[in-house]
Amino acid sequence: MSNRLVCICNMVSEQEIINELKKGALDTSDIQYATRAGTSCGKCLMTIDQIVEEYHASQPQDSQGRLNL
Numbered sequence: 001m002s003n004r005l006v007c008i009c010n011m012v013s014e015q016e017i018i019n020e021l022k023k024g025a026l027d028t029s030d031i032q033y034a035t036r037a038g039t040s041c042g043k044c045l046m047t048i049d050q051i052v053e054e055y056h057a058s059q060p061q062d063s064q065g066r067l068n069l
């Protein structure tokens with residue numbers, strides 16, 4: 001896990017995004033609401049999408065494919 005800066009406009013790091021995902025953020029909109037990342041120029045939105053996807057892909061799922069949070 002890195003502490004690289006993802007959103008330069010709003011000074012949001014990858015770690016802050018991961019922290020929001022751990023608290024229950026489900027998608028990029030939740031991350032935008034919680035951290036303001038991606039709410040200015042929008043150039044970081046694809047990176048945020050990627051972090052969200054990778055995080056959820058790494059989470060255990062139950063037998064019906066639901067996230068086991």
Ligand code: FES
Nearest residue numbers: 007009040041042
């Ligand atoms: S770099 Fe994230 S909104 Fe501009």
